[in-house]
Amino acid sequence: MQAQKHYSRAPITEALIDIQVQLPQEVKLDVLAQVYSSIQAEYPRREEILVFQGQMIAGASVGATASQSQIGYRFFSDDQKQIIQVRLDGLTFSRLAPYDCWERFRDEAKRLWSIYQSLTNPVVITRLALRYINRLDIPLPVSDLNNYLRTFPEVSSDLPQGLSGYFMQLQIPQEQLPTILVLNQALVPPPTQNFISILLDLDLFLEQDIPQDEIEFWEVLEKMHEQKNKAFEACITEHTRELIN
Structure with a gap:
């Protein structure tokens, strides 16, 4: 897996940090x-x-x-x-x-x-989440989305292979930190008719063992960001990296 890069055409449409508390x-x-x-x-x-x-x-x-x-x-x-x-x-x-x-x-x-x-x-921090919503714009024609995505729903060979729409959600426990990655992927409206657009939504959250100490809290968020980067790179191919470089 490649190290995280700074992409000049980053596909991020929204990034958010959510901190839930009891007041x-x-x-x-x-x-x-x-x-x-x-x-x-x-x-x-x-x-x-x-x-x-x-x-x-x-x-x-x-x-x-x-x-x-x-x-x-x-x-x-x-x-x-x-x-x-x-x-x-x-x-x-x-x-x-x-x-x-x-x-x-x-x-x-x-x-x-x-x-x-x-x-x-706040009395206590109860939940910490880091979410990145990406839109991958892939130029047409596209013969196989597997050329651009490494995590993608597989359609039985006994079914027609064309897709007019889909939505996939995976909930994946992460290693090292007890976080859960919710990966949402779907076809979304493209910017023009010359593209097919894929939503790649990476929502990483922590609901246990959240440090209440300020320094440790931001250290955990830094580790969550590293997890998010690894998840993003794990989902895309070199063809996609060429599109967003």
């Missing part, structure tokens, strides 16, 4: 709103994050009720390429294409987490 009971939305005061210059647009709940009522008559509640805020950078969610259950930082590099992405997530953490004082 003290006294932390409410007004505390989350204080995060905005600290980052408003870089993230001027603000939206509320709402959740909707419905309930069916059965008996002599059947009815339904619905309600909504606010669980946090979503902040956007000027160019709408960076998004931070601050919620009563955690923080998510996303970077949309074009993606520059891991170091810049990680360092901004660390800065935002530091602000969130200092204001909310």
Whole structure:
């Protein structure tokens, strides 16, 4: 397996770091709103994050009720390429294409987490996830997708080999760290009719043995990034590397 490269045409459409926590009971939305005061210059647009709940009522008559509640805020950078969610259950930082590099992405997530953490004082970190959503644009004609992908659904030779669509999900326990890799792969709409596009979504998460110490926490995330890199390289071929170099 090759070492991770910095691809000049990286197929990343979105990268995100998600940190889920348990907050003290006294932390409410007004505390989350204080995060905005600290980052408003870089993230001027603000939206509320709402959740909707419905309930069916059965008996002599059947009815339904619905309600909504606010669980946090979503902040956007000027160019709408960076998004931070601050919620009563955690923080998510996303970077949309074009993606520059891991170091810049990680360092901004660390800065935002530091602000969130200092204001909310989480009791415990319950889940850590690193997700990279890629779109591989492969020029037509394509005789065999196996030329571009090493992880791909195999169709019985007794069936027609043409595909108009597919979705595949694999859940793969990882070595060294007790993480799970959720690999989603599917045909998605291409940018033009001259391509076939494949979604390659790598979602790596950790729900046990999460370090609460700050230094150890970011060391674990660094190892998760290495795992993600290995998974990506394991899924593609040299033909794909030539397309994104």
